[in-house]
Amino acid sequence: DGGITQSPKYLFRKEGQNVTLSCEQNLNHDAMYWYRQDPGQGLRLIYYSQIVNDFQKGDIAEGYSVSREKKESFPLTVTSAQKNPTAFYLCASGQRREAVGEKLFFGSGTQLSVL
Amino acid sequence: AQSVTQPDIHITVSEGASLELRCNYSYGATPYLFWYVQSPGQGLQLLLKYFSGDTLVQGIKGFEAEFKRSQSSFNLRKPSVHWSDAAEYFCAVGAGGSARQLTFGSGTQLTVLP
Numbered sequence: 001d002g003g004i005t006q007s008p009k010y011l012f013r014k015e016g017q018n019v020t021l022s023c024e025q026n027l028n029h030d031a032m033y034w035y036r037q038d039p040g041q042g043l044r045l046i047y048y049s050q051i052v053n054d055f056q057k058g059d060i061a062e063g064y065s066v067s068r069e070k071k072e073s074f075p076l077t078v079t080s081a082q083k084n085p086t087a088f089y090l091c092a093s094g095q096r097r098e099a100v101g102e103k104l105f106f107g108s109g110t111q112l113s114v115l
Numbered sequence: 116a117q118s119v120t121q122p123d124i125h126i127t128v129s130e131g132a133s134l135e136l137r138c139n140y141s142y143g144a145t146p147y148l149f150w151y152v153q154s155p156g157q158g159l160q161l162l163l164k165y166f167s168g169d170t171l172v173q174g175i176k177g178f179e180a181e182f183k184r185s186q187s188s189f190n191l192r193k194p195s196v197h198w199s200d201a202a203e204y205f206c207a208v209g210a211g212g213s214a215r216q217l218t219f220g221s222g223t224q225l226t227v228l229p
Contacts, residue, residue: 004158033214040124042205042219043159056215090158094214101147101166102214106158 002027006091006107012115013078013085021076021110023091030095032074033104036060037088046089049074078112086113117142119208121220128196129228136191136223138180138206147209148189149217150180154202162204165189166212176200201227 004025013019025032031050035043045058049068063082068074074093078085089110094102118141128134140146147166151159163174170182180191189206206220 006158031214040221042119042207042221044219045215045217048215050213050215058215092158092214101149101164101209101212103161103164104151104159104214104217106160108157111156 004091004093004105004107006089006110008110009108011110011112013112014115016080018077018079019112021078021089021091021112023074023076023107024072025074025091025093025105026072027093027095027105028071029093029105030071031093031102032068033092033094034058034064034066034074034076035090035092037090037109043090046076088112117146117208117210117216117218119206119218119220121204121206121223123223124221125224125226127226127228130198131195134191134193134196134200134225136204136206136225138189138191138220140187140189140206140208142187142208142210144210145184147212147217148180148182149207149209150174150178150189150191151205151207151219152176152202153205153222159205162191196225196227198227198229201225 007022033048034046047066049055065077091107092104120139149164150162210216
């Protein structure tokens, strides 16, 4: 089955610790995205990548880092600099088609909590 | 910059009743418009999208949405709600074709009563 796999489903972070969230896709999509979702709010874009070895900051990139060494993989690291990391993190991929807009395919998310 | 408002935080309907979820946007030109649905603890799934053409758009799961330029709205409708439709619904507006330019609304939580 084609899709996006996020792991782990639940993650706990200790003070001062960096943690990495995994995102893998087998849809052969060029673009991948990381969103943060807080209760009662819409999704906010953290980072995105439109091609291997290239990525750009989104609207709330501070305290996060990413890499895109393979087309299939786009891991997100939540660093100790992110002071309020508790949230639901969603990874998505998409294939842009200008005429109809890019359809996003989402993973099932990772809930990150602080111990 | 574009913005999107979903005025209803929570809506409750009975199974079999009709449904309308509101979405208002702000953008100078014709935007790309999307409705996504999220089941608890899951990612989002695209219901339908609009950019041009017929202003009434059909989507999956029996949903439809109507683009009204004069009202800057893109409301989601379903004639008869099923219990499985209980979820959170997000409207999104984009200035261009790339998801990089998407702005999501804050969502509407739908509860379906038996």
